[in-house]
Amino acid sequence: VDMKRLQRQIEFLIECERLKTVLRQNSLIHEARRENSAEHSWQLALMAMVLGEHANEKIDSAHVIKMVLIHDLVEVYCGDVFVYDVAAREQKKEHEEAAAQKLFALLPEDQRGEFHDLWREFEEQRTIEARFAAALDRLAPMIANSKNSGGTWRQHNITEDRVRSRTKSIQDGSKNLWQYADQLICEAVRQGNLKSLDSR
């Protein structure tokens, strides 16, 4: 066994472990603390295992699983950007490409391409697998918010129109999941957990 190669792979994994310390905006459903990006990634992978049949086209679910497992890895250098933070999102792309270069360079040369390609596939949204993965990524915090009396929608005074414009792309991956997401939005509005007009 090439112990230098194995050592290198383990160093990459140790760096990736920082994802457990990156906090997202939304809270957990069953505990009053913010979610971290590692447990979020696990949840998306489990969603891919359970919900794969709802994709608009037949998907390679193993490919979706791998994509969601690594889609947030660059946050170990960049942190998480809140989906409604418009200013921060503008600089995001550049920073994240640099972070991907730096992080995947820790891997042995013959493995870098696979990881970088998978990460880029998610970013570019050109395949059905990438669009389905993004649909799961959009849907997960909506479920948390709907179980948490509005959660980040309420905290940040996000209105229905903004939620719809940020989440409607769910239908590009799954019309079924969008139908479900639409129900969550309507319910949240009805319950007063999401404002239907901009009241800032």
Place this chain on the structure above:
Amino acid sequence: VDMKRLQRQIEFLIECERLKTVLRQNSLIHEARRENSAEHSWQLALMAMVLGEHANEKIDSAHVIKMVLIHDLVEVYCGDVFVYDVAAREQKKEHEEAAAQKLFALLPEDQRGEFHDLWREFEEQRTIEARFAAALDRLAPMIANSKNSGGTWRQHNITEDRVRSRTKSIQDGSKNLWQYADQLICEAVRQGNLKSLDSR
């Protein structure tokens, strides 16, 4: 779309989210808090993606990934049992089988089998994929302990012989990873982070 079916799948996922609240004994490498079983499962899946080449036989790495993603799910009802807690481990099997029955029953009938079989495959350790998954499960906390000045080995006064007897099965999944694990053990003993004689 059958919204009742989709609703059912989402309820299963919401119950599974409890895994984010189940604490393991070991701490993180980059933060002074205990690891939860959801982020641990994510890490094993990432390890499966990176380290698959080190399995003793050619493996279906997507299968290993799915297995580690769900291997701890029963803990949402049973909690995590520390690997060196001998008394608790005796009752573990029975409790976990009951938990698996209860949890997977939340899924639509045609999906239960797939999840239950995958969980049981890990438990039974009869396939190379299951043995490789278990090797990753054993190795991960060893890496954390070795980066945390002994971690749980030191806290619970675990000795080298006990570590070896609980982790030597790594070689059934991967001789390469066992060679690496053996180095970690020797290093920890050398650095005084792991006692080589039982000093309780």
